[in-house]
Amino acid sequence: MTIAKFQGGDAVTMCSREIADLVGSRHDKVKQSIERLAARIDNNGKQVIDLPPLGEYLDSLGRPATEYLVNKRDSFVVVAQLCPEFTAALVDRWQALEEQADRPMTQAEITAANANHLVAVERQQREQQVALERIETRVASVEQVRYLDSRPAGFESMTTIRERISLRHGMPQWVINAVMRDIPGAPLPFAMVRSKHADDGAQPYPIWPTADITRRFDRFAAECTFVTAERATHPDIQQGRFKLRERNPA
Template sequence: MNLITNNAVTMSSQEIAEMVGKRHDNVKRTIESLAAGHVIELPQIEVIPTATKPVNVYVFSGAKGKRDSLVVVAQLSPEFTGALVDRWQHLEQQNQAPALPGDYISALEHLLESKRSERLAIEQRDQAIATKAQIGAKREATAMATASAAVREAARLRDELGFSARHATILKVETALNRRFSFVNLRRWCKANGVTPETVPDKRYGEGVKAWPAAAWAAVFDIDLADLFGADGEQA
């Protein structure tokens, strides 16, 4: 269902639905979603009488409406963008109904204008498809960035707790086993084996504290951090 108002060719959401084989209400929801995201401009809505009851349709008109309708079809079914371009050209040619050129120069000018219109339609179709691809890529990048940030934050919080299967502070081991330990032998073992203990932040002291490696705990106190806290760094 297309309209011609004041010599301006228009195309309705109902005609787009019939072209791409979608339900009209689904097409209207796609139009409203793209307009809400400022991808297209919300077209004018008109009431079309039918045999049963009036139907509200969105009406695309003018160069802007033509471009927006291509974006909508690219979102719904990209394979129909070519058919939509052809439909617009057919309607525009019907509306213009140009007279046959009377001379050779006029014929060339008419052909040139036709080719320009065809190229513009193809560019608009490609832009509509690219717009859909950009929207999908942006959503994917945002999701990946959010997931990566969550993983990094979890790792940071785990290490700030001062214990893991790789190293642990004296306080964390004392808390887990309810025993007292001295750092002296742990430090001596590290020096003898050329190992540097980790330094983790501790807000209680306003500075970092030593987190001794699992090998030192095993050699000096026969404590297995993996058994004590679990392989993922939580207390077993």
């Protein structure tokens, strides 16, 4: 159960992990279904459901992860999409949630809620400190960045990286972007290349060593776990499964 505080009053929500448990589905599949339904438009031109707010929890390995906090109406839509025969179980669960939300919290529950809040605040502070250190490192590197008039051999732009790595590993561009920019070890550009169309407002673009990028993505692919023949997961990619082509050993 999740009881979330929103402006304008208290609202009982059901987390996407609990929906997954109710219907016997994987949590990542439930999250994907929620996102698809939120992107769908009905005959009246409205979203089928609103994209729910995100909550945080620690996964089985103690790593921060996210879940959706779904309101009552939208949870019925999600369950009906996933597994209609579990609607009765959902009704029973909502009744239990609402009855529990109506009664005052016991002292033990208040203590546990305060402890959980303190842990979440401390984790958020740690994450902010790590992010700040990364930004400071990148700023220091940017201050020393070199500018070139042309791209030397053996280097490539982000556009070329996306095209080449997509062909090499079969992974989508959003994963390539994450590996290059977001996840730990994201490579800094070797240099910035001035555009030949600078007079028309074109901006310099970054380049990276081709060999280094190849090694980074080969290592990333080797760290992935295949869940189907063409779908994989990686510990640093929180969005769930993504397309990946398994490379034949050389």
